[in-house]
Each structure stands twice: as structure tokens, then as C-alpha cells.
Amino acid sequence: MWKPANILMERCKMQETVDFIQKTFNTKEFIPLHEPRFFGNEKKYLNECIDSTFVSSVGKFVDNFEKVFALKVGSKYAVATVNGTAALHIALILAGVEHGDEVITQPLTFIATCNAISYCGAKPVFVDVGLDTMGLSPKSLENFLTIHCEIVDKKCINKTTGKTIKACVPMHTFGHPCRVDEIKTICDAWHVELIEDAAESLGSYYKEKHTGTFGKLGAFSFNGNKIITSGGGGVIVTDDEALAKRAKHLTTTAKIPHAYEFVHDMIGYNYRLPNLNAALLVAQLEQLNGFLENKRALANEYAEFFSKSADIKFIKEPKDAKSNYWLQAVLLKDKKERDEFLEFTNKNGVMTRPIWRLMNELEMFKTCQCSDLTHSKYLEERVVNIPSSVRL
Numbered sequence: 409m410w411k412p413a414n415i416l417m418e419r420c421k422m423q424e425t426v427d428f429i430q431k432t433f434n435t436k437e438f439i440p441l442h443e444p445r446f447f448g449n450e451k452k453y454l455n456e457c458i459d460s461t462f463v464s465s466v467g468k469f470v471d472n473f474e475k476v477f478a479l480k481v482g483s484k485y486a487v488a489t490v491n492g493t494a495a496l497h498i499a500l501i502l503a504g505v506e507h508g509d510e511v512i513t514q515p516l517t518f519i520a521t522c523n524a525i526s527y528c529g530a531k532p533v534f535v536d537v538g539l540d541t542m543g544l545s546p547k548s549l550e551n552f553l554t555i556h557c558e559i560v561d562k563k564c565i566n567k568t569t570g571k572t573i574k575a576c577v578p579m580h581t582f583g584h585p586c587r588v589d590e591i592k593t594i595c596d597a598w599h600v601e602l603i604e605d606a607a608e609s610l611g612s613y614y615k616e617k618h619t620g621t622f623g624k625l626g627a628f629s630f631n632g633n634k635i636i637t638s639g640g641g642g643v644i645v646t647d648d649e650a651l652a653k654r655a656k657h658l659t660t661t662a663k664i665p666h667a668y669e670f671v672h673d674m675i676g677y678n679y680r681l682p683n684l685n686a687a688l689l690v691a692q693l694e695q696l697n698g699f700l701e702n703k704r705a706l707a708n709e710y711a712e713f714f715s716k717s718a719d720i721k722f723i724k725e726p727k728d729a730k731s732n733y734w735l736q737a738v739l740l741k742d743k744k745e746r747d748e749f750l751e752f753t754n755k756n757g758v759m760t761r762p763i764w765r766l767m768n769e770l771e772m773f774k775t776c777q778c779s780d781l782t783h784s785k786y787l788e789e790r791v792v793n794i795p796s797s798v799r800l
């Protein structure tokens with residue numbers, strides 16, 4: 409008669425977790441995973457923007473945002489875009505990714521990473537993540553390149569497919585920085601461009617350098633669920649002036665500046681961030697430090713609570729890193745316990761979500777080449793996000 413007793417224990421533990429989260433968020437009502445917060449100058453700037461009539465593709469809030477954002481992350485240039493996927497797409501084009509190329513990334517990511525690679529006509533190659541960061545593992549990357557690739561004329565050729573591996577896109581999962589300095593060293597040695605998907609990691613640092621600023625270009629997102637939001641939006645960062653200018657050009661229909669004529673010198677994109685969204689974003693960015701402190705305090709409370717649990721482990725920031733703790737996450741013992749946890753919490757008004765399905769298992773990416781993906785699979789079956797909003 410061990411089994412019923414065990415089940416009772418589990419129930420009890422999950423009930424304790426639900427009680428703790430309700431206490432932490434000071435409510436018995438439904439608790440969402442992540443809500444935006446508008447405590448600052450949002451309405452003031454939006455009104456200013458509307459009064460100015462410059463609500464669309466040009467305006468002072470876009471310019472202001474780009475300046476302040478570049479300063480904030482310590483990059484020389486920032487170019488605002490309509491969303492994070494567009495930022496990634498343009499970053500990949502600027503890194504030279506073309507039709508028929510390959511791009512290394514991690515299978516444990518949001519679909520946008522792989523979509524952006526696909527928009528270039530390139531194919532993702534999946535390399536395993538590290539259990540320490542949930543982001544691309546430098547060791548798996550180096551192993552993959554050593555086994556499968558060779559350098560020919562300063563190009564990284566995949567010996568299996570004969571294609572060129574143009575770029576590598578690590579992602580800082582839930583804001584926890586991956587070991588991006590080691591990844592950069594490996595990419596440099598193999599003539600592969602480093603583009604960071606920093607969509608989730610605004611306010612996260614690795615060895616005191618802001619994520620997204622290690623590679624040639626980095627991309628951030630300001631979707632409604634991110635740490636700060638413009639409704640929808642994104643940004644490309646780089647230290648290279650020529651690349652920043654091309655990013656602006658490509659995202660603004662490749663129009664040649666002229667007083668009244670429409671002349672475009674290539675096929676460009678309408679990926680501009682509207683000034684209206686930028687107004688919201690400027691106000692949000694002013695509050696980032698407060699949001700970061702608030703999330704860190706929540707992480708500490710979660711860490712303390714789950715430290716008493718043998719079966720549910722709270723995921724802390726990796727070594728040498730300062731995480732923004734954008735989405736808080738726990739690691740369950742196995743898939744069965746994960747499913748029970750998801751079922752119980754969601755039924756009891758506490759929103760929780762499993763980490764993404766592995767990209768290489770989705771229909772569109774089934775034929776992509778993969779390294780051994782043991783760690784990705786392990787995490788896919790066990791990681792769950794728990795409520796992470798900035799508390800009032």
C-alpha cells in the first residue's frame with residue numbers, strides 16, 4: 409500500500425507550492441505566468457506621441473529609444489525593429505546568411521530563432537545545450553565542428569552536407585546567460601559569425617558584459633510577455649557602424665534619403681518600429697532596473713522555498729552570470745511528475761507552462777542535422793515556468 413501514500417505526498421507538496429505562490433503574489437485569484445507592468449511615463453509619452461501626430465515610422469521616440477538602449481547594453485549602435493523575429497532576420501542577413509547556408513542553433517528555443525533562419529533560405533543545425541545554462545553548450549559546439557566540419561578558404565564547410573555554416577545563434581534561455589565568451593572563441597576559430605538571440609535576456613550579463621553584445625550582432629524582443637514591452641517590438645545591436653547603417657536601411661524599405669523622391673536601391677523590408685510603440689518602450693526602459701530588482705527578489709524567495717523540496721528544484725542563474733530572471737523556472741524529477749505538476753497548478757489557478765518542444769522534433773525541422781541532444785531532451789521533459797510577473 410505504498411502507492412496511495414506516495415500520491416498523497418505529491419498532492420500535498422503541490423498544494424504547498426500553490427499556497428506559496430498565492431501568498432507570494434498576495435492573491436487567491438488566477439495568477440498568470442507573466443503580465444506587463446505600466447507604472448511609469450507610458451501614458452504621458454503615448455499622449456505626447458499622439459499629440460505630435462508622429463505615430464508611425466519616424467519620430468523622436470524611435471531615435472531616443474535607440475540612443476538610450478545602446479547606452480544601456482553598452483553597444484555602439486541600436487536599430488529598432490517591429491519585433492524580435494525581424495531583428496533576428498536582419499541580423500542574419502547582415503552576417504551574410506544566404507539561401508542554401510546552414511546556421512547552428514540550439515533545439516531548446518522559441519520558434520522565432522528557427523523561423524528567422526528559415527526566412528534567409530538557410531537551414532538550422534541543432535547542437536545540444538548545457539545543463540548548467542539551458543543555452544548552447546560550447547563543448548557540444550566544438551565537438552560538432554570538429555567531427556563534422558572543415559575549414560576551406562576561410563569558410564566552415566559541413567562535410568556531411570557540403571554546405572557552408574555561416575553563423576551560430578545561441579540563445580540565453582529565460583534570461584540565463586549561456587557561456588557566450590567560449591562560444592565566441594570557437595566561432596572565431598571556425599570562421600562562423602556569432603549572432604546572439606538575446607530576446608529574453610535584457611538586463612542579463614555574462615562576466616559583467618551585457619548579453620547580446622558578444623557577437624557581431626545581437627537581437628532583442630519587446631513582445632508583450634518580455635521583461636519590458638512595446639506591445640510588439642525588437643532591436644538589433646552592433647558595434648559596427650556600417651552594419652548599423654545597413655540594418656537601418658534594410659528595415660526601412662531600403663529608401664535612399666531624398667527630399668521628395670521615392671528611390672530604393674534594393675529589396676528592403678518594412679520592419680520599422682512605429683513611434684507609438686517606441687513611446688511605450690522609452691517609458692518601459694526607464695523602469696527596467698526596478699523590474700530587475702523585483703524579479704531577483706522573487707527568484708530569491710522561490711529559491712528559498714524550493715530548497716526544502718527534494719523533487720522540485722528551482723533553476724538559479726549560472727556561474728559567472730547575472731540573470732534578469734525574466735521567466736522563473738523549476739526542474740521536476742521526470743516527465744510524469746512534470747505532467748502532474750502542470751495539471752495540478754493550472755487546475756488550481758496558478759499558471760505554469762512547460763519549456764518548448766525541441767525544434768528538431770517539429771515537422772518543419774525534422775530533416776535538420778543534430779548533434780547528440782541528451783541535455784536538451786532531459787530539460788524538455790522536466791523544465792516548467794512558474795509565475796514570474798513583477799509584483800505590485
Ligand SMILES: *Cc1c(COP(=O)(O)O)cnc(C)c1O
Nearest residue numbers: 491492493518520521607629631
Ligand atoms: C520572444 C522571442 C523572440 C522574438 O519574438 P518576437 O515575438 O518576434 O518579438 C525570439 N527568440 C526568442 C528565444 C524569444 O523568446
